[in-house]
Amino acid sequence: MAKAPAFDPMDPLGIDDLLDPEDKAIRDTVRRFCADHVTPYVAEWFERGALPDVRELARGLGGIGVLGMTLDGYGCAGTSAVQYGLACLELEACDSGLRSLVSVQGSLAMFAIHRFGTEEQRRTWLPRLAAGEALGCYGLTEPDHGSDPASMRTHAKRDGDDWVLSGRKMWITNGSVADVAVIWAQTEDGVRGFVVPTDTAGFAAHDIKHKMSLRASITSELTLDEVRLPADAVLPDVVGMRGPLTCLGEARYGIVWGSVGAARSCFESALEYARTREQFGRPIGAFQLTQAKLADMAVEIGKAHLLALHLGRRKDAGAVRPEQISFGKLNNVREAIAIAREARTILGANGISLEYPVIRHMNNLESVLTYEGTSEMHTLVIGKALTGLDAFH
Amino acid sequence: MKIVVCVKYVPDATGDRGFNDDGTTDRESVDSLLSELDEYAIEQALKIVESGVEAEITYLTVGPDDAKDALRKALAMGGDNAIHVNDDDIAGTDALGTSLILAKAIERAGFDLVICGMASTDASMGVVPAMLAERLGVPQVTYLDEVTVEGTTVKGGGTVKGRREGDVATELIEAALPAVVSVTDRTGEARYPSFKGIMAAKKKNVEALDLDDLGIESDQVGLSAAWSIVDTATKRPPRAKGEVVEDEGEGGVQLAGFLAAKKFI
Numbered sequence: 001m002a003k004a005p006a007f008d009p010m011d012p013l014g015i016d017d018l019l020d021p022e023d024k025a026i027r028d029t030v031r032r033f034c035a036d037h038v039t040p041y042v043a044e045w046f047e048r049g050a051l052p053d054v055r056e057l058a059r060g061l062g063g064i065g066v067l068g069m070t071l072d073g074y075g076c077a078g079t080s081a082v083q084y085g086l087a088c089l090e091l092e093a094c095d096s097g098l099r100s101l102v103s104v105q106g107s108l109a110m111f112a113i114h115r116f117g118t119e120e121q122r123r124t125w126l127p128r129l130a131a132g133e134a135l136g137c138y139g140l141t142e143p144d145h146g147s148d149p150a151s152m153r154t155h156a157k158r159d160g161d162d163w164v165l166s167g168r169k170m171w172i173t174n175g176s177v178a179d180v181a182v183i184w185a186q187t188e189d190g191v192r193g194f195v196v197p198t199d200t201a202g203f204a205a206h207d208i209k210h211k212m213s214l215r216a217s218i219t220s221e222l223t224l225d226e227v228r229l230p231a232d233a234v235l236p237d238v239v240g241m242r243g244p245l246t247c248l249g250e251a252r253y254g255i256v257w258g259s260v261g262a263a264r265s266c267f268e269s270a271l272e273y274a275r276t277r278e279q280f281g282r283p284i285g286a287f288q289l290t291q292a293k294l295a296d297m298a299v300e301i302g303k304a305h306l307l308a309l310h311l312g313r314r315k316d317a318g319a320v321r322p323e324q325i326s327f328g329k330l331n332n333v334r335e336a337i338a339i340a341r342e343a344r345t346i347l348g349a350n351g352i353s354l355e356y357p358v359i360r361h362m363n364n365l366e367s368v369l370t371y372e373g374t375s376e377m378h379t380l381v382i383g384k385a386l387t388g389l390d391a392f393h
Numbered sequence: 394m395k396i397v398v399c400v401k402y403v404p405d406a407t408g409d410r411g412f413n414d415d416g417t418t419d420r421e422s423v424d425s426l427l428s429e430l431d432e433y434a435i436e437q438a439l440k441i442v443e444s445g446v447e448a449e450i451t452y453l454t455v456g457p458d459d460a461k462d463a464l465r466k467a468l469a470m471g472g473d474n475a476i477h478v479n480d481d482d483i484a485g486t487d488a489l490g491t492s493l494i495l496a497k498a499i500e501r502a503g504f505d506l507v508i509c510g511m512a513s514t515d516a517s518m519g520v521v522p523a524m525l526a527e528r529l530g531v532p533q534v535t536y537l538d539e540v541t542v543e544g545t546t547v548k549g550g551g552t553v554k555g556r557r558e559g560d561v562a563t564e565l566i567e568a569a570l571p572a573v574v575s576v577t578d579r580t581g582e583a584r585y586p587s588f589k590g591i592m593a594a595k596k597k598n599v600e601a602l603d604l605d606d607l608g609i610e611s612d613q614v615g616l617s618a619a620w621s622i623v624d625t626a627t628k629r630p631p632r633a634k635g636e637v638v639e640d641e642g643e644g645g646v647q648l649a650g651f652l653a654a655k656k657f658i
Binding site for chain 1: 462465589594
């Protein structure tokens with residue numbers, strides 16, 4: 001019988017063995033990029049509430065191929081969903097804001113154009129967005145319409161061949177730095193998507209200040225004041241909420257993995273601290289209460305990681321359902337927050353310092369808990385799927 | 394032209410590395426990877442092609458089954474194909490034997506320029522490039538901080554030029570091709586394997602060779618044929634506590650005395 005490999009505290013279940021060499025190579029590239037270009041600086045960005053050179057960062061991410069990585073053609077890498085998930089895990093182990101930038105660019109803006117756009121729209125935007133030469137954002141949520149986007153007030157009216165867009169969009173990642181915005185708006189036919197160059201007259205973006213979460217990420221409010229667009233600005237291939245919700249499914253899938261990364265980073269910090277911090281004459285990791293916390297954290301991370309991989313494999317097989325993504329997001333973000341809080345207690349007072357990543361992840365995860373579908377909505381989606389009874393419409 | 398880049402699969406330098414009972418490197422208890430110093434050689438080969446020199450880049454490694462991981466990573470960074478020399482009789486081979494295997498494989502593949510890293514991150518001897526040049530009978534231009542190729546044609550020819558920073562002088566060196574060069578970690582950061590590169594590498598050809606293919610007898614290589622052997626190895630003692638200088642007005646003098654005693658000043 002073959003000898004079992006050594007126990008790895010960072011991969012207690014040996015999940016790495018379920019991955020292909022290419023999966024690991026992609027994961028390693030993202031890990032190294034983050035270690036070289038983001039991790040040393042991200043706490044300072046978080047503290048300042050700014051991304052000092054988001055364009056340089058985007059070009060770096062584009063250079064390795066992470067932007068729109070699952071899409072085919074147009075300069076995109078065409079990777080599997082599992083590989084995208086592994087990238088999200090590493091990005092979010094660094095910072096949820098970094099993963100948000102990538103999610104919004106790839107899973108929302110680029111995916112919408114790739115899936116629902118014209119050939120012309122794809123050729124105009126996708127190669128630049130993939131390379132990180134251009135930035136994209138995605139406007140669905142409004143100040144008064146979050147979980148119920150179908151009731152949005154932003155609307156597009158026809159004027160001759162043109163479209164004229166008016167309304168407001170809120171909590172828009174990358175909003176003020178984007179070159180192109182995918183905006184969802186009511187039309188006579190139902191909700192439709194529009195590809196809006198952000199230098200179009202009437203388009204304005206203002207950053208949202210005073211955030212205590214995702215501080216190393218740009219979040220904006222968009223105002224659309226009679227934004228006049230040519231006829232070919234509309235995404236032709238979808239009408240109704242299926243369009244924006246399909247894109248959100250992509251982004252949520254990334255969060256299922258990303259939240260495992262944030263949890264892993266907190267766990268790593270807590271484990272290292274527990275091994276080296278001494279109280280009462282021995283490392284605090286020698287106390288049963290600390291070991292129980294660490295064991296529980298490792299168990300939940302292992303389960304969340306396997307769940308993410310399972311959903312990724314289903315997604316690659318074309319067999320994943322939206323309810324299953326809700327299942328993953330609900331569990332993995334909920335557990336990631338619990339792990340961040342538990343890690344913070346192991347670090348004692350240091351748990352609230354930006355010298356360690358824990359409080360940063362904890363604050364970030366408060367956003368991750370509610371964006372791309374609140375935990376309540378995902379709970380109700382699962383409830384509806386189980387009972388056949390709709391609790392929210 | 395044809396560029397061959399020699400790469401080595403080594404135990405991770407950040408791991409807890411050790412030796413087996415027979416003095417050979419323990420490859421079991423530490424994960425292995427492409428030697429970081431060889432990434433600079435790969436980067437320079439890719440830069441030469443990007444500068445407009447038409448060249449096919451072949452990576453060459455000598456190592457166990459898993460050493461193909463090093464070739465896959467190199468191919469993910471760029472380049473065209475790879476050669477993996479793998480034979481049970483190779484285990485324990487020293488630098489001299491390795492240079493023999495590499496030279497035979499390079500002669501078999503054909504070459505205009507061989508690029509090596511300055512040393513491996515495991516044994517760190519740094520002698521293979523020079524041995525290789527001797528065996529191939531071509532000029533060696535080693536420890537370069539900068540390297541360029543000029544004047545090549547489809548028929549071959551051309552020169553390799555480089556800059557070597559020494560303690561007292563900077564040398565600008567050139568050699569007619571074919572030649573062997575080694576490059577330092579000051580040549581410029583190696584690129585990350587991009588996702589497209591990683592996907593493309595799957596389709597690139599890795600040729601597997603054994604000693605028979607290269608016409609090498611098993612008694613020419615391996616631990617028994619090694620000219621250099623590890624006799625004993627002692628774990629480095631834990632770092633001792635530093636000396637604390639209390640500044641009571643004489644701190645500067647004490648610091649200078651400390652540095653002078655260590656011959657730093």
